[in-house]
Amino acid sequence: MSVDPLVFRSAMARLATGVTILTTRRGDRHEVMTANAVTSVSLHPTLVLASISSESTWLQAVRCCGRFAVNVLAAHHEDLARWCADHARHEQPEAITRHDVSVSPESGLLLFNDALVTAECRAHAEHLAGDHVLVLGEVIAIDVRDACAEPLVFFDRGYGRVVS
Numbered sequence: 001m002s003v004d005p006l007v008f009r010s011a012m013a014r015l016a017t018g019v020t021i022l023t024t025r026r027g028d029r030h031e032v033m034t035a036n037a038v039t040s041v042s043l044h045p046t047l048v049l050a051s052i053s054s055e056s057t058w059l060q061a062v063r064c065c066g067r068f069a070v071n072v073l074a075a076h077h078e079d080l081a082r083w084c085a086d087h088a089r090h091e092q093p094e095a096i097t098r099h100d101v102s103v104s105p106e107s108g109l110l111l112f113n114d115a116l117v118t119a120e121c122r123a124h125a126e127h128l129a130g131d132h133v134l135v136l137g138e139v140i141a142i143d144v145r146d147a148c149a150e151p152l153v154f155f156d157r158g159y160g161r162v163v164s
Ligand SMILES: Cc1cc2nc3c(=O)[nH]c(=O)nc-3n(C[C@H](O)[C@H](O)[C@H](O)COP(=O)(O)O)c2cc1C
Pocket: 019, 033, 034, 035, 036, 037, 038, 051, 052, 053, 055, 056, 057, 058, 059, 081, 082, 084, 085, 086, 087, 154
């Protein structure tokens, strides 16, 4: 018995998630990508996991850099999420610095000042999982920047907000 991958993808699109921008470095250049397959894993030590396509250029960068940051997006970040999932961003690496960003003095990673949360991570382990790689990071610094802001939500291949 097996499941059609397209049916699987459509079904799993019904799982609502938050949206993050993952940042890492390739030399002087900041590499960013949108990811929603991100979750917390462990408290002792503090671990997070991101499931990254094996073909992603971001994966190559994080392997060299050895660290990455998770930026949890707010509801107003929809355009940013679209941009960081668009291959066109590779032709304009400086464009991302026009957003409200800063570079962590400790890790050198790009952080979004108006994210809900930023977490700076040291690469901990990676595991091949089908056509993706599970990248585990040990969180070495975390900042809840806005405890009241609404999160950006991804559901059924579209962006939305939490309605309470
Ligand atoms: C909302 C959203 C969530 C995404 N989540 C993931 C993810 O968790 N893992 C992944 O590998 N790609 C994910 N992507 C796709 C990547 O952002 C996109 O393929 C990106 O261009 C990959 O960057 P690359 O240039 O490093 O390959 C997501 C895209 C969107 C729009």
